[in-house]
Amino acid sequence: MAAEISSRPLGLTRTVVGSACVIRSVLAWPILLGLTDSEVVKIPYADWLPAPSTPLVTLIAAIWLLSALLFTLGWRVPVVGPILFAAIAATLALDQQTYDNHVYLMAWLVLLLTVADAGAGLSMRGKDRAVVRWPVLLLMIQLSVVYAFSAITKFNELFLSGSTLAAVLRNGVIPFPDSLRVLPLLSAVAGVVIFVELFIALMIWRPTFRPAAFVLGLGLHASITLLMASTAQLLVFSLEMLALYPLFLHPDPLLLTGPADPAWRRKIHRLDLLRVVRLEGVGDELVLNHHGRTTLAASAHTRIAEHLVPWLWFAPLLRIPGISHIHRRWHRSGGRPRLPADEIQVQ
Amino acid sequence: MAAIVFTAVLAAQLGIPLSRLGADDQAQRFGWQMFSGSRGFPQFIVVTATGEKEIKAGDFLLRSRVEIDVVSALPPHLCAVIEGAVTVTWDKGSYRC
Numbered sequence: 001m002a003a004e005i006s007s008r009p010l011g012l013t014r015t016v017v018g019s020a021c022v023i024r025s026v027l028a029w030p031i032l033l034g035l036t037d038s039e040v041v042k043i044p045y046a047d048w049l050p051a052p053s054t055p056l057v058t059l060i061a062a063i064w065l066l067s068a069l070l071f072t073l074g075w076r077v078p079v080v081g082p083i084l085f086a087a088i089a090a091t092l093a094l095d096q097q098t099y100d101n102h103v104y105l106m107a108w109l110v111l112l113l114t115v116a117d118a119g120a121g122l123s124m125r126g127k128d129r130a131v132v133r134w135p136v137l138l139l140m141i142q143l144s145v146v147y148a149f150s151a152i153t154k155f156n157e158l159f160l161s162g163s164t165l166a167a168v169l170r171n172g173v174i175p176f177p178d179s180l181r182v183l184p185l186l187s188a189v190a191g192v193v194i195f196v197e198l199f200i201a202l203m204i205w206r207p208t209f210r211p212a213a214f215v216l217g218l219g220l221h222a223s224i225t226l227l228m229a230s231t232a233q234l235l236v237f238s239l240e241m242l243a244l245y246p247l248f249l250h251p252d253p254l255l256l257t258g259p260a261d262p263a264w265r266r267k268i269h270r271l272d273l274l275r276v277v278r279l280e281g282v283g284d285e286l287v288l289n290h291h292g293r294t295t296l297a298a299s300a301h302t303r304i305a306e307h308l309v310p311w312l313w314f315a316p317l318l319r320i321p322g323i324s325h326i327h328r329r330w331h332r333s334g335g336r337p338r339l340p341a342d343e344i345q346v347q
Numbered sequence: 348m349a350a351i352v353f354t355a356v357l358a359a360q361l362g363i364p365l366s367r368l369g370a371d372d373q374a375q376r377f378g379w380q381m382f383s384g385s386r387g388f389p390q391f392i393v394v395t396a397t398g399e400k401e402i403k404a405g406d407f408l409l410r411s412r413v414e415i416d417v418v419s420a421l422p423p424h425l426c427a428v429i430e431g432a433v434t435v436t437w438d439k440g441s442y443r444c
Contacts, residue, residue: 001349034409041407041424043415096420097409099376112356134353141360149364149379158384168382228382 011122074123162186
């Protein structure tokens, strides 16, 4: 319970969750102002709660925005975190209609990040310090809880029939083709969605399946954000969930042999926000030793990219058959893939 | 102390959504139910001394969320904001203003 770990992944999670909080605070203000419209019904949780008024909701949104900005930067997280949590909790408590799962999740994440001392890494202070592991473990559990319950509650006739998907797959950034809006197909998609959520919830804990969980998570969040309405709010939810993924990366250092080029080494250092890459030897061939396993060339490149920011969310795609083949050929030919880590080229 | 806090938070993380499972057929808050179902709102009709008026529930709600119990919340509000309302009716009931 008291084991200490690097605060860098936690700091990265705080930065992404904080950014989601900033976006959501901007969205919150017009929503909360709607509550002051006399035509709109008020559904308070308790009669003694204050009635929504323009000054009150503006104050809540302003505190939310300001504290979210400071939280993102990692400025005095033990003070700013509870203030941000209070602003989000006040929004949720103001009326039953202000509830959103992603806002409720935001409250959980801000609370746990504050308890975890998330300002200890990647913050304005500059100097990192180690953090205890147990609150980080709670954040990781939160990810599994959200995906698992989301999947379990989809085991109902309506969702499995595809009817729910037929209703929600509309008005997105990318229009869902009407020709595909047929129940047998959407029923199959519904099954895939449940499988993906359960797979991520369980398998992200297993190193062997973790890259697959990352790929499926990226696909799931990209599709819901682009294909469904309320794009901005779904983007916030996706940021919250994807922010937790780096916490699952194995903390062992990546011992790397590569080119001597100082510019290349500087780039690796700049992208290595998690501070896990150790540039040890110099050689023409990329050789990576990580967690007791040695990988070479394109495989080493993929593994390195899986630990660099922001590529860690996308690099597992390079393991997909087909993409992996193209990547290997590209690497062998001395090509320069778009991933900055492949500025790791043999000189 | 850390062990107590860890256990308490873990119990809340698991216990809250577990307690919201299968409470009834209506979607529940705090249970991580996301796009797991959809539900339409009933058609409300406000009866006044001069006639009847069909109401779209969404026009009087902040947002059309499935967790909201509109049947409990909306009829008293409609009585308050629609001048001359005498009764609010819907497919499974009515409310006298």
